């Protein structure tokens with residue numbers, strides 16, 4: 001059983017009344033810590049990470065209003081990337097919640113409330129909804145966020161990105177996006193891409209002024225990846241040819257870079273009891 005399967009299983013068992021439902025963190029050493037992006041809603045303060053059964057020290061918690069990801073290179077994506085690369089996060093879960101006020105606020109209400117705190121309309125961008133990432137459906141917002149994160153060049157194919165919805169009253173989790181399935185697809189794409197690009201990718205990476213934003217996949221169907229990736233890399237090389245060359249990399253190195261492995265602390269509690277849902 002993989003981490004998210006165990007989390008969902010334990011959560012649903014606890015809700016059904018199983019007082020022994022929980023995770024054994026030592027069994028998931030390769031899949032913890034878990035990086036979570038949630039809303040700022042204060043009702044989450046007391047139910048996370050307990051309803052996941054993940055111990056506090058294995059829970060890297062990012063929050064923003066509405067657990068919104070506005071783009072593949074947004075500030076939130078950079079934090080998620082660093083949470084994995086620097087803090088050793090192994091999997092990402094975007095966790096929306098029921099009854100989210102961000103999702104319930106209309107454009108008119110938002111304008112009124114901003115005005116109430118002294119922000120006038122003319123000080124704001126034209127497309128307010130897009131700017132703030134406003135949404136109408138808690139579920140769709142999670143699905144969209146997981147999709148943007150999956151396409152982000154800042155998260156490699158080794159990190160599964162899940163989408164969950166937590167019920168703020170019962171603590172029940174719904175697994176909306178299975179990050180294991182999406183990660184397999186991405187790994188295939190990455191492998192084809194890197195194989196076809198070969199050493200050229202290393203050459204690109206070695207240029208000191210290389211913009212990571214340009215590492216975004218060309219928009220292709222899976223079957224087309226190989227030829228299109230070659231074209232794409234050829235274009236990039238052409239574009240960068242005038243720039244100073246860096247020291248050549250070893251020819252054998254053809255795999256994408258791996259995030260540094262940060263040693264995990266030893267498990268502190270052998271068994272974690274999930275918080276029971278309030279009646």
Ligand SMILES: [Zn+2]
Nearest residue numbers: 039041100101
């Ligand atoms: Zn919310």
